[in-house]
Structure formats: C-alpha cells, structure tokens
Amino acid sequence: MIWVLISSAKMSIQISSQLGNMPLIIEFSTIQPYLSKEMSNKALEILCRSKFKLGIVAGLPAGIVVAHKFGERGYKNSSEKQFHDTGIIYKPNQPFVLCVMVKGDNFQTMEKVVANITHAIYHFK
Numbered sequence: 001m002i003w004v005l006i007s008s009a010k011m012s013i014q015i016s017s018q019l020g021n022m023p024l025i026i027e028f029s030t031i032q033p034y035l036s037k038e039m040s041n042k043a044l045e046i047l048c049r050s051k052f053k054l055g056i057v058a059g060l061p062a063g064i065v066v067a068h069k070f071g072e073r074g075y076k077n078s079s080e081k082q083f084h085d086t087g088i089i090y091k092p093n094q095p096f097v098l099c100v101m102v103k104g105d106n107f108q109t110m111e112k113v114v115a116n117i118t119h120a121i122y123h124f125k
Helices: 037-048 107-122
Strands: 002-008 014-019 022-027 066-074 081-089 096-104
Touching: 037 066, 037 081, 081 107, 096 107
Parallel strands: none
Antiparallel strands: 002 096, 014 022, 066 081, 081 096
C-alpha cells in the first residue's frame, strides 16, 4: 500500500485518501505556523543536512537540495514494515512538498519505490 501527498504552488493542495473507514483530508491552507521565521529556517537547514541518501533523495538529480525526514517501522511478530519519506524538494523555479508512505516487507524495495515515485514526479511535465 502506498500513500502519496504532493503540494506545490502550481497544483491543488488538497489530497483525499481512505484509511480504514475514515476519510483523511489534508489541506495545507489550514495549517498555522508554529515556529518563528528564524526557527523555521533553522529547522529547514537541519533537515537539508540529512545524510540519508535513499528514498526521495535517490530519485532526484545530483545537487538538488532537499529538506526531508524519513522513518522506518517494523512490527514485532510480523513481517510488515513501513517506510516514510517527507520533504521539500527545491526544484529550480518549482519547489514542491512530497510525502510518500509505503507498507511492505522489505525496506530496500520500499526505498526504491519512493525513489522511483520521486523521479517520476520531479520529471513530470
């Protein structure tokens, strides 16, 4: 199962998904800022220094700046795993937000799925 959220100035910023029986609607326009501009910039600077080069980063051309956070999760007594990667991709003249959440049984495969999705979205015309 894969969930993808994309946001940029040039496309709709409302995504609907189905989680169980409860619809999830994400609207960036309703999110209020919680950090000062200075602290927000500092947080972005830290996220841009991530050393993790799989997932989103692996799907981008070299040199593209990304402020991102990834996560992995495994379950006790289960082969099910989750891999999530969310970030701001600073594509020249067209930055965008991307969040990809994947369930599966192999982290390496899920990381490649995220890289492939990122690549397709980055190069979409």
